[in-house]
Amino acid sequence: QQPVQSPQAVILREGEDAVINCSSSKALYSVHWYRQKHGEAPVFLMILLKGGEQKGHDKISASFNEKKQQSSLYLTASQLSYSGTYFCGTGTFGNEKLTFGTGTRLTIIP
């Protein structure tokens, strides 16, 4: 079953912050985050492995709560280039069953 993401869509002005959530009904070992721009393939952002782990680069970071089977992606001071659809991907012990969430469409306006 696909992980569920929320919100489904969000519109922000440049410079505002956003949080995208990902929840799974199954126990998780890893969480991936990808961004897909219109007409393109999904592109990797980051992977989180351990419960409670947080990662980030530049103004995009993420957390992973293993016990709650949830992950959140944080986008700070959003830029126009952040627009796209964000997917979380969840895996078991390996990447053999990499299943993606329902997606969140993020639109950044000037």
Next chain:
Amino acid sequence: DTAVSQTPKYLVTQMGNDKSIKCEQNLGHDTMYWYKQDSKKFLKIMFSYNNKELIINETVPNRFSPKSPDKAHLNLHINSLELGDSAVYFCASAKREANTEAFFGQGTRLTVV
């Protein structure tokens, strides 16, 4: 060099036809996937292969048959195409280890008319 390449990029065909989409990766990955992305943008896993062995078949109709001649290739053959098969199909590959990313091909937009 393209890491994951799939062909063709666009495919328009009539209902009832049989078509194939090819995928090749030059990253030395063990795991390859096919995903279907419909008009609602859901990215649904169809098949997962590890070292040419089928790992996942996510309730995909029998008309879809993946073939992996070696671990660098995973092709998708579709028989008796239906209107509902219209979608973008993505091939992807990854190492088996969980702490590594997946790489996607550019996608094949299939339109059944």
